[in-house]
Amino acid sequence: MNDVVISARKVAKSYVIAHEAPKHTTLGEALVYKFRHGFRRMEKETFWALNDVSFEISRGDVVGIIGRNGAGKSTLLKILSQITVLTRGEVDLHGRVGSLLEVGTGFHPELTGRENIFLNGTILGMGRREIEKRFDEIVAFAEVEQFLDTAVKRYSSGMYVRLAFAVAAHLRSDILIVDEVLAVGDLAFQKKCLGKMGDVAKEKGTTVLFVSHNMAAVRALCSRAILLKNGRCEADGATETVIAGYLSSSTEEMRTVIELPPAGRAIARATALRLMTMEGKPQSQFLLGEPWKIRLEFECDGALPHLIAGLGLRNMEGIPLVTWWSAPGDFPAGRYAVEFCCRFPFCAGEMNFAVGISSNERNLYYVEGVGGISVSEIAQGEQPLRAAGTGVLSSSERPAIFPRDSSRESINVEEIATVSGK
């Protein structure tokens, strides 16, 4: 079957941005401004969030939509799921459309699990009878049998997400539109959901459109990817090719200096992170296995005893990968910096940072989820078999395969003993 179920022709969406006069906090200020500048009309500018995007998707295709923030991914999803209307162009969708732009849309904390399953299911477009038919399946998937008649507000956040996702995962439609809803819940459950979605697509011939920042998820699920850039369709083709293009094109866009937001007690604050190569050249994307350096800059307003600056590295699922701490010391007020080196053989992927400063074990500053660093699939030196989706670390060790004969196996015991003895 190769029939087209989604066909978008020159889809465009514009927003009108009004350039407002500077914000006034008091009526007086506003009046003075009006008096000086007169009541002329605000200047308006049209912003094209999507511009002439065309594509066709056949039944059963699982297509990933990737691109940086603001590239138009969400706008495209909103148009396809009929939340907003397009400004120009045409879209034809053949079949029932289910969209998951958020996990647990319409979930109400006061309602019980059972009530929420019905409410949420109905909102997603399932009929009452359809929900009744799948009710047991949903409950089993979410693993919340005992808490069905408890108000959802008393659920743990994990249970809440599981229940919400279970309902969504049992939505049957011909076209499924999924936003980055997978960025929630624990990793094991995410995998279960990804698997469920993949199964649905394969068995029922559901067409899936999947938007994600998580390249590993896109790789695992999608056979085809569309790259959006500044509202335009930049690339469309096999997932690996498109992702490779995206990663290389995003190098110049990824910032090497990350300004840090203010947080916590203001006596000490981190101001910036600078990403660089071991030689000190600013860079935020590195080859597989390439070591890199990061400089954390901070300032203190007063003397701080036993001061430690810390930097954590997390993957896009928020899982901490490693944390570095500076050597403790007593410092007077002033501006300081510390440089950390990363020599870990991380697999290809994107990561971000958590930054903290403490004095006498007391936390003074903490932010997380800031900045971004990308390790690309192209390796430094020898190319590994699989660069991504195989774990957090990549192993460069490539032991040779040897034939198993009787004499060799008997000696092996000794070898194992020496290895484990290390």
Place this chain on the structure above:
Amino acid sequence: MNAQALPTIKLRPVSGWQALNLRQVWQYRDLVLAFAARDVKLRYRQTVLGVAWVIAQPLIAAGIFSFVFGKIAKLDTGVVPYFVFSYAGMLAWNVFSATLVKTSGCLVQNAGLISKIFFPRLVLPVSILFSTLIDFLVALAMLGVMLAVCKIPVTIAVLLLPVWMLILLMLATGCGLFASSLMVSYRDVQHILPVLTQFLLYASPVGYAASHVPSQFRFIYDLNPLAGVIEAFRWSLLGVEKPDWAAVIYSADAAIAVLLAGAFAFKKMERAFADVI
């Protein structure tokens, strides 16, 4: 999967006025009921008196009116005790004001839903009608008890009650749709609305009969489209104060006009909701 039965959705740019597409609301009737059930359940969860509040609210309001109008202003309501008289008026008023208040806030309160999932937006105000009706029926049963206690006979006019309800709901929904569309861009509406409804409560024959209004003010008073229908509503229930039929017809006409205007304003704003909300 059978390919031939697949519905096709065509997305095209839209501009100008559009048809209401009530059929789409019908297709989403399960959702209408789900929203209505949610509203009813939520309202009384974690309240001690629960459903009794539906009755308590108009009872308390009627009690206050009895004191102000009955005891202090000493209004004469004929054979019907003043308390029952104002309770009946309060029933009609609550249908109007509850629908208006809930409808006006329905878009802003469901902003999370509107920006995340598609459903015909009209589903929200329609579901409100159901939850208001349930409240109304409970409060109406209480009136039945009062009538029995006070030995007030129910006349054949009670059969017209659904008509008055329809007019009240049309007026309230029309105003509510208009207010809800405005509220998406201008939250000011939510501050003005309580003031206006408070004013309207005293400008309507809830705590008094229209005949109590001095005749030199009547022509201004009769501009209020609620006046005719509330009088008719009370007449249907209590058999007193025969309504001014011209005022009732005026109410009905106004209801149709207000509902159409509100619905089309809602429809025109609908496509922008998700972008500005």
